[in-house]
Amino acid sequence: MNALPNPLAQRAVRQDGALAAPVSGGDQLARRLARRYRDRITGAFVLPRREGDYAPLPADMPAPLMEALRARGVDRLYAHQAQAWQATAAGEHVVVATPTASGKSLCYTLPVISAAIQQQAKALFLFPTKALAQDQVAELLELNQAGSLGVKAFTFDGDTPGDARQAIRLHGDIVVSNPDMLHQAILPHHTKWAQFFENLRFVVIDEVHTYRGVFGSHVANVLRRLQRVCAFYGVSPQFILCSATIGNPAQHASALIEQPVTAITESGAPVGEKHVLLWNPPVVNPDLGLRASARSQSNRIARTAIRAGLKTLVFAQSRLMVEVLTKYLKDVFDSDPRKPARIRAYRGGYLPTERRAAEREMRAGQVDGIVSTSALELGVDIGALDVVVLNGYPGSVAATWQRFGRAGRRQQASLGVLVASSDPLDQYFVRHPEFFQGASPEHARIAPDQPLILLDHIRCAAFELPFHDGERFGPQDATPWLQVLAEEGVLHQEGARFEWIADSYPANAVSLRSVADGNFVVVDRTQGRQTIVAEVDFSAAALTLYEGAIHMIQSVPYQVERLDWTGRKAFVTHTNVDYYTDAIDYTRLKVLEAFDHSPAGAGSAHHGEVHVARRVAGYKKIRYYTHENIGYGPVNLPDLELHTTAVWWQLPQRALEQAFDHRQQALDGFLAAAHALHIVATVAVMAEARDLQKAVGSGDGAWFATPDLNGRAQIRSSLGELDASAHGPFIPTLYLYDAFPGGVGLSAPLFERREDLVRLARELVQRCDCRAGCPACVGPVLAADEQNDTPLKVLATRVLDLVVAL
Numbered sequence: 001m002n003a004l005p006n007p008l009a010q011r012a013v014r015q016d017g018a019l020a021a022p023v024s025g026g027d028q029l030a031r032r033l034a035r036r037y038r039d040r041i042t043g044a045f046v047l048p049r050r051e052g053d054y055a056p057l058p059a060d061m062p063a064p065l066m067e068a069l070r071a072r073g074v075d076r077l078y079a080h081q082a083q084a085w086q087a088t089a090a091g092e093h094v095v096v097a098t099p100t101a102s103g104k105s106l107c108y109t110l111p112v113i114s115a116a117i118q119q120q121a122k123a124l125f126l127f128p129t130k131a132l133a134q135d136q137v138a139e140l141l142e143l144n145q146a147g148s149l150g151v152k153a154f155t156f157d158g159d160t161p162g163d164a165r166q167a168i169r170l171h172g173d174i175v176v177s178n179p180d181m182l183h184q185a186i187l188p189h190h191t192k193w194a195q196f197f198e199n200l201r202f203v204v205i206d207e208v209h210t211y212r213g214v215f216g217s218h219v220a221n222v223l224r225r226l227q228r229v230c231a232f233y234g235v236s237p238q239f240i241l242c243s244a245t246i247g248n249p250a251q252h253a254s255a256l257i258e259q260p261v262t263a264i265t266e267s268g269a270p271v272g273e274k275h276v277l278l279w280n281p282p283v284v285n286p287d288l289g290l291r292a293s294a295r296s297q298s299n300r301i302a303r304t305a306i307r308a309g310l311k312t313l314v315f316a317q318s319r320l321m322v323e324v325l326t327k328y329l330k331d332v333f334d335s336d337p338r339k340p341a342r343i344r345a346y347r348g349g350y351l352p353t354e355r356r357a358a359e360r361e362m363r364a365g366q367v368d369g370i371v372s373t374s375a376l377e378l379g380v381d382i383g384a385l386d387v388v389v390l391n392g393y394p395g396s397v398a399a400t401w402q403r404f405g406r407a408g409r410r411q412q413a414s415l416g417v418l419v420a421s422s423d424p425l426d427q428y429f430v431r432h433p434e435f436f437q438g439a440s441p442e443h444a445r446i447a448p449d450q451p452l453i454l455l456d457h458i459r460c461a462a463f464e465l466p467f468h469d470g471e472r473f474g475p476q477d478a479t480p481w482l483q484v485l486a487e488e489g490v491l492h493q494e495g496a497r498f499e500w501i502a503d504s505y506p507a508n509a510v511s512l513r514s515v516a517d518g519n520f521v522v523v524d525r526t527q528g529r530q531t532i533v534a535e536v537d538f539s540a541a542a543l544t545l546y547e548g549a550i551h552m553i554q555s556v557p558y559q560v561e562r563l564d565w566t567g568r569k570a571f572v573t574h575t576n577v578d579y580y581t582d583a584i585d586y587t588r589l590k591v592l593e594a595f596d597h598s599p600a601g602a603g604s605a606h607h608g609e610v611h612v613a614r615r616v617a618g619y620k621k622i623r624y625y626t627h628e629n630i631g632y633g634p635v636n637l638p639d640l641e642l643h644t645t646a647v648w649w650q651l652p653q654r655a656l657e658q659a660f661d662h663r664q665q666a667l668d669g670f671l672a673a674a675h676a677l678h679i680v681a682t683v684a685v686m687a688e689a690r691d692l693q694k695a696v697g698s699g700d701g702a703w704f705a706t707p708d709l710n711g712r713a714q715i716r717s718s719l720g721e722l723d724a725s726a727h728g729p730f731i732p733t734l735y736l737y738d739a740f741p742g743g744v745g746l747s748a749p750l751f752e753r754r755e756d757l758v759r760l761a762r763e764l765v766q767r768c769d770c771r772a773g774c775p776a777c778v779g780p781v782l783a784a785d786e787q788n789d790t791p792l793k794v795l796a797t798r799v800l801d802l803v804v805a806l
Helices: 026-036 063-071 079-089 104-119 130-147 162-171 179-198 213-232 249-257 294-307 319-333 352-363 397-404 424-431 433-438 451-464 479-488 538-544 653-659 663-684 747-752 754-767 792-802
Strands: 041-047 054-056 076-078 094-097 122-126 153-155 174-177 200-205 238-243 262-264 274-279 283-285 312-315 343-346 369-372 387-391 414-419 491-494 497-500 520-524 531-536 550-553 556-564 569-574 579-600 603-623 629-634 640-650 692-698 703-707 713-717 732-738
Touching (some): 026 274, 026 294, 041 424, 054 079, 076 079, 079 094, 079 238, 079 262, 104 122, 104 238, 122 179, 130 153, 130 174, 162 179, 174 179, 179 213, 200 213, 213 249, 213 451, 238 249, 274 424, 294 312, 294 319, 319 343, 319 369, 319 550, 319 579, 387 397, 397 414, 451 479, 479 491, 479 497, 531 538, 538 579, 579 629, 579 640, 579 692, 579 754, 603 732, 640 747, 640 754, 653 663, 653 792, 663 792, 732 747, 747 754, 754 792
Parallel strands (some): 094 238, 122 174, 122 200, 200 238, 274 414, 312 369, 343 369, 520 569
Antiparallel strands (some): 041 274, 491 497, 520 531, 556 569, 579 603, 640 732, 692 732
């Protein structure tokens, strides 16, 4: 016998190793949708069932652990689990990058527990979220109880009571935590963890594909500090890393720990048949290329699947869309308050107790439909699902397959549907299904030596242990950085030794996500009492908690009456309205320094540092179901600012005067060209769309351009106000910038490929099926030829022709 359905076992397979017969109707639903909505499906393909590749339990595995596995229904391993056992036994650092639900947890659980039983060795597990950490501890406890192994596993996070922390430090064999706690609570207090560090044998890092960009760059520096502290205690732990499928697992894992790794990428787990549909909403205005909303189509597909008795998960791109879709599904399936709720929303910002309750209901099969943000993209076990609907392309090929992988976790036939929004990247993928089917997952990128990040962590490391002159921090000679800190007065140099002398606690001032400190709490004052009902991270607060906003929790609307920005509180009351709100925001850039430049056709291309300011200027009230705008409101909040890197193109005024009849044409052309360049740049460097942003403005930040309802450019002053004309020299600038402080390494490769990008953008615009321009090539266009002006499609091509050598 192999496994029965449980978190550690290998999911339902027959005794002979063949896959059990499909028990869901995912395949039947796929065929039904393909017949009924043939005109909306641009791509349909099937990933066939695959038998498992098995290996016997290792002969050198401790007998108690082997008995515990058999008690849990596991009497053999998948081939990749056996490979991981052999590699770890040989002392190698390992990264396991296999698909969702392939049993990656056993790859690190078995060697860790074996070492704990035989050598009293300790292990540190790092997960990106608390939910994953709690899942893992529950699985470890179940395995421990099945064999009476005596291995103690504890969660150590921000919710751990103070009186329990000392016991965990002294008695924990496996401590399950997250990078933030390692950074702020464990490493700065390593002397309290001396016994743990002296016996630390393994460090397990799960979901390493999430450690990319700024977050990943910070985590790589935290791991440098961890290895430095370990060396102080005379140990060199072995790393076991796990990842969803990414394009460079070995390279990325090696970059994180700065040591060679053995990559295991071939899964031996059986896989059920998976149907994938690419769905483009129907055209509602052929002249303008406007389509029905992805929201309406996702709602339709989810209703069909739930009515067919299939467990369904809908992924939405924002918290607001989660609440809107939840409301629509609840209106259909939860209209009777006497019956248990069949539809659940799941997203960040809910209180932990509410999220845990939702997870329990999902695992128990009490929920038929779930609407979630990316919060459920990672490997939290939420039970068997049949259908996954993506309301919009999630930004990367890797994330798409990760989300589709949430269905069929018990090897039944499953269905994944990608519903394209009007976003140009969505349209690119559904119009090129062959590209999507053959596209390799993205490469994860980090830049741990980015100066601001590096200095922050050398400061933290100096607090933890003194530095010596000539000591290296990663590949960097730390001495110049230490001298900077000595000049700041936080370090004192005594001979060849640098000692920390400041009163401050540096880790508290360093956020691993490079956002301002302090989440906002949402306080309900409806009943005259103040009750905290939700939490919102800083970066989302300006877009969701402005005064007048409708903030929804499990589709229940609350109106924001007052926002205390300094105190990080939003005061709300329960309300009954027939609309939701959406923020209106603007972005302007100012060039700070150019690192490099080159001729670009009649103009020039540049790579350098820019200052970005984002302002929320107001909000729209949008009626449910009809989605008509029924009003506006002002917002008065501080700008969100960041320094980052960008690539940009400019044309001299003489070239503009020769190519365009008037200034408005040039602005329209730049705005449309920026849209096309953003599409191809995102695909070219395999970036996530949110990591790379576009803007059009002046190089000095004096003005910037935004589209009006007709897709035409409006000039706005640096204050965000409409401005009839741009004062001073008219040199419009087209920017593509990294959307994180300090950059995430995207602008440099974009500058290197600048000519290719412009040619690809030109090809995208010219080959688009539309007549005058549409959202898939040049951006929102509601009245392309309203005044017999030159179409945006022509203007965009004209700009792109001017900035490339044809």
